[in-house]
Amino acid sequence: MDCNIFIYLLFYFFNQLSATFTYTEPVLVTLLQQQNRDAFSYLYDHYAPALNGVIFRMVEDRELAEDILQEVFLKIWHNFPNYDPAKGRLFTWMLQLTKNLTIDIMRSKDYRQQQQIYGDENSVSELAGMENGIGKLDAIGLNKHILLLKPEHRILIDLAYFNGYTQEEIAKQTGIPLGTVKTRLRAAIIELKKIFQTE
Amino acid sequence: MEAKEIIVSGLLDLYAAGLCTEEESLEVSYWLQQSPEIAAAYAGIQDGIEHYAMAQAMVPAGDVKEKIWARLPEEVSVNRITPVKQPSNSVIQMNWKWLAAASILLLIGSGIVNLLLYQHVQTLAIVNEQTTRELADSRKGLNSLQADLQVMQNRYTEAVKLNGVNATPNATAKIYWLKNTGEVYIDPANLPDAPAGNQYQLWAIVDGKPVDAGLIVTTHKGNTYRIQKMKTFGHAQAFAITLEKEGGSLVPSLEKMVVMGKL
Numbered sequence: 001m002d003c004n005i006f007i008y009l010l011f012y013f014f015n016q017l018s019a020t021f022t023y024t025e026p027v028l029v030t031l032l033q034q035q036n037r038d039a040f041s042y043l044y045d046h047y048a049p050a051l052n053g054v055i056f057r058m059v060e061d062r063e064l065a066e067d068i069l070q071e072v073f074l075k076i077w078h079n080f081p082n083y084d085p086a087k088g089r090l091f092t093w094m095l096q097l098t099k100n101l102t103i104d105i106m107r108s109k110d111y112r113q114q115q116q117i118y119g120d121e122n123s124v125s126e127l128a129g130m131e132n133g134i135g136k137l138d139a140i141g142l143n144k145h146i147l148l149l150k151p152e153h154r155i156l157i158d159l160a161y162f163n164g165y166t167q168e169e170i171a172k173q174t175g176i177p178l179g180t181v182k183t184r185l186r187a188a189i190i191e192l193k194k195i196f197q198t199e
Numbered sequence: 200m201e202a203k204e205i206i207v208s209g210l211l212d213l214y215a216a217g218l219c220t221e222e223e224s225l226e227v228s229y230w231l232q233q234s235p236e237i238a239a240a241y242a243g244i245q246d247g248i249e250h251y252a253m254a255q256a257m258v259p260a261g262d263v264k265e266k267i268w269a270r271l272p273e274e275v276s277v278n279r280i281t282p283v284k285q286p287s288n289s290v291i292q293m294n295w296k297w298l299a300a301a302s303i304l305l306l307i308g309s310g311i312v313n314l315l316l317y318q319h320v321q322t323l324a325i326v327n328e329q330t331t332r333e334l335a336d337s338r339k340g341l342n343s344l345q346a347d348l349q350v351m352q353n354r355y356t357e358a359v360k361l362n363g364v365n366a367t368p369n370a371t372a373k374i375y376w377l378k379n380t381g382e383v384y385i386d387p388a389n390l391p392d393a394p395a396g397n398q399y400q401l402w403a404i405v406d407g408k409p410v411d412a413g414l415i416v417t418t419h420k421g422n423t424y425r426i427q428k429m430k431t432f433g434h435a436q437a438f439a440i441t442l443e444k445e446g447g448s449l450v451p452s453l454e455k456m457v458v459m460g461k462l
Contacts, residue, residue: 025433037274044264049256050249056257066259073267073315087228088215089245092446095252096217146254151264160216167218189212 007122044073047091051098052162054162068105072098110154133165148195153188160185202236209235215244228230311322347426355379361438361458369393370457375426375437383429383438387415390457399457400447401429404437409451415440436462 031039401412
């Protein structure tokens with residue numbers, strides 16, 4: 001029996017629904033494993049702003065962040081078979097992928113050369129651009145919830161989850177003994193959860 | 200290690216950041232499968248991080264999505280991919296196909312059942328309407344019978360039999376006169392049907408003079424009228440019915456008298 005007509009109908013319904021449809025995570029994951037473009041579109045619409053924010057805070061350059069965002073989503077598409085739901089949520093996986101890819105790009109020869117050129121050409125405007133970037137970050141990114149977070153907790157969370165620092169690097173950067181990074185991070189996360197639970 | 204100890208150690212928080220050693224990662228993934236408590240704590244950490252990231256989101260320029268889509272590999276139709284994929288996958292695909300087929304059939308089946316049920320409901324509605332109408336008719340009939348009975352059973356009622364006169368010896372009628380109120384009712388059931396263009400009229404003989412007591416309806420659309428209320432009289436010596444032209448007369452045509460009865 002040829003069921004293609006039914007599948008076609010199902011796809012049709014899916015397409016009709018996709019504009020208003022909210023995928024549950026398991027459904028989204030299954031569809032992405034099947035390389036469904038509607039699901040990928042949903043994924044982009046839903047997560048691109050958050051991931052773009054993450055990249056921007058790492059590179060502090062809007063245009064570069066968006067270039068990296070492209071690479072990130074292409075990597076998500078190609079590497080999706082490697083995603084294992086048992087290891088964590090979709091966003092957790094995408095965040096780690098984003099962080100690692102951004103670090104790789106920033107460490108790459110091309111990127112450093114580019115920065116070098118910019119720095120040589122006019123370091124003053126580069127500095128102004130940096131400040132501009134940070135200013136934008138404060139204006140756009142930081143909502144009132146994040147401002148409730150103690151600065152030392154915020155720094156810790158940023159370094160661990162959003163900057164890709166290793167435990168050693170975190171210890172060095174913050175002056176926290178290496179052995180207590182874990183427990184400090186725990187305290188920061190508990191506070192973070194509290195802040196978002198009282199929303 | 201106890202689940203609580205693991206949770207407070209901060210290892211899960213490191214794991215969520217991807218900062219664990221390989222050995223630690225293996226341990227954590229084992230615990231996540233073993234302990235729902237640990238899994239829940241890990242979910243909580245991920246929630247917090249996701250919220251934190253969402254709160255600092257920056258919407259990228261509109262063309263970024265297009266640029267990404269332009270770089271996605273060319274779309275291959277699902278049908279063509281399926282046979283190339285691993286056999287296990289195509290088995291799933293097949294099951295899925297059958298599932299899709301089954302659900303469509305179920306949908307069609309449910310549609311048909313709905314249609315049949317709808318028709319059934321329509322039929323029932325018609326029957327119901329008919330029954331309701333019949334019930335209302337019966338109730339109306341019963342009510343009028345009860346009204347008749349009340350007149351007859353009233354303790355003040357005096358029944359007067361009007362007998363046929365010479366021209367119409369077989370005709371009879373009955374008057375029920377409520378002495379306390381003076382109400383007059385007539386049962387014309389045994390009057391012959393009035394010829395077309397004619398109508399029976401009741402007269403009360405008061406102090407020797409005939410006074411109009413109202414027109415009698417004998418048939419109406421095939422239904423014989425039972426007991427009907429006529430005009431009210433405080434006193435009367437006799438009642439008589441004459442056949443008059445339709446609409447009645449002011450003065451009785453005595454030659455057309457059908458029945459008469461004295462009190």
